[in-house]
Amino acid sequence: MNAEVLTPPPLTDPDALIADLGGRARGAAKRLAIATTAEKAAALRAAAGQLRTQAAKILGANARDMEAGHAGGLTAAMLDRLRLDEDRLSAIADAVDAVAALADPVGREIDRAVRPNGIELSRVRVPLGVVGIIYESRPNVTADAAALGLMSGNAVILRGGSEAVNSNRAIHAAFAAGLATSGLPADAVQLVPTQDRAAVGALLRAQGLVDIIIPRGGKGLVARVQDEARVPVLAHLDGINHLYIDGAADPAKALPLAVNAKMRRTGICGATETILIDRAYPAPLAIVDALVKAGCEVRGDKAVAALSPHVEPASAGDWDCEYLDAIVSIALVDGLSGALAHIDAHSSRHTDAIVTEDKAAADRFLSEVDSAIVMHNASTQFADGGEFGLGAEIGIATGRLHARGPVALEGLTTYKWLVRGSGQTRP
Structure with a gap:
């Protein structure tokens, strides 16, 4: 034939x-x-x-x-x-x-x-x-x-x-x-x-x-x-997904989670597009450096841009962009309340995640973020029917x-x- x-x-x-x-x-x-x-x-x-x-x-x-x-x-x-x-x-x-x-x-x-x-x-x-x-x-x-x-x-x-x-x-x-x-x-x-x-x-x-x-x-x-x-x-x-790194996050978890959530496969709808970092988190530069080393273009707010010459200034549109590419926007926020406000303003209600060892912060995030999938200490790349034990999926309804x-x-x-x-x- x-x-x-x-x-x-x-x-x-x-x-x-x-x-x-x-x-x-x-x-x-x-x-x-x-x-x-x-x-x-x-x-x-x-x-x-x-x-x-x-x-x-x-x-x-x-x-x-x-x-x-x-x-x-x-x-x-x-x-x-x-x-x-x-x-x-x-x-x-x-x-x-x-x-x-x-x-x-x-x-x-x-x-x-x-x-x-x-x-x-x-x-x-x-x-x-x-x-x-x-x-x-x-x-x-x-x-x-x-x-x-x-x-x-x-x-x-x-x-x-x-x-x-x-x-x-x-x-x-x-x-x-x-x-x-x-x-x-x-x-x-x-x-x-x-x-x-x-x-x-x-x-x-x-x-x-x-x-x-x-x-x-x-x-x-x-x-x-x-x-x-x-x-x-x-x-x-759209999958305008956020990974929030709380001040109580374990850096040994936060760094690999940030890189995986963004870079494992950049073209899927579960990829993280914006990373929010608590100003109280002790190692924001390490997150930026790891992403740059992995081949990711980083666009940041003024505070993030001041951390590294490898960061490009973010525009207003970056916070509402599904890149589907090796590009990420990063902002420093004032704790969990700042992260929740940013997510509420910019999330597409697809998948949002928190990295923290503070159970109360995790519970509040899981309760207050109004997205189809909300995660704690896990990569947003798990937003997939197969990973949820559902077999194949027709899509992720938002x-x-x-x-x-x-x-x-x-x-x-x-x-x-x-x-x-x-x-x-x-x-």
Whole structure:
């Protein structure tokens, strides 16, 4: 089989295309809603097997995307998100297998009660239905979203970014090949076959066919989805994450945590973008020097800039910037209250962390910081569904409705009430 990915013809009727995909997805969703755990797990294991079997094709497709990305001037962070190699592809397949091994949320009873009149009430988890997922850069999202959608009983319609078009199509083809052997409908996982932006608009307008839209990408993508969507949206916003080093922090913990939180992988949404240091902390210069030595550009307020000639003055915009690069902004603050005020003004409510040995300070930080993930003495790079034991994730939701934090299987379900009576009539 030729590994070359064919380009579909120009889009002439986006609404008709999405109506066709949505109608087929709706039919598949009905079958998935009653599929057994064993059926879903077998389909995912078969898909993971095909990802491994077709590794050469997928890596070849990714090489074409990388070549186009270099030519198109993608940033280093975007190229890192886009790049696949044998290890990363193996990890993608392993993540699909991991989802197959997770507990199935569908049908799980949340709670049960008996009313005084003898009526029994229970709430059980059910799939959302048809989930539209619009994402950029990362081809692993194609497999992660397909796996999570399938295991949670949802049909998914995927629309990846143009920078990863070949990778996404190759991964989807491998996933579909595995699904074809399982007896579950192939329409359970569909990839929009065009990069025409008009198809995104049609997907956002697909009321009655799509139950929820999940955007995963930059500000521009999320803003467009929120502005144009006529179906509910589960938003994954910027990761403007903070690491606060308290005056009572242990320097032996604070220094490696600061370097890891910023520099382990700078292009992921869990990377720290701003470090706040208590003026009472004894070794702020060591933090700056360690980051500079690691290859990070440091932008600081006046107090931090005075510590080292390697610090560039921070602008007002730096405190609200998701760099996704080897750049960090650092400020000295007046204790925990100063840190909380800064975070409240600038955090995107994704992930914020404190480093301290003071339990009362840690408890106050965990209580008062209103973010989806709040940490104590841990790197913000742990903001990941896999690290939380959830398997793959669809994204990290920063809003308040339906799901918050890493969205995995349970986040892709809702619930319904079951009412069991014995002939009761209401007076």
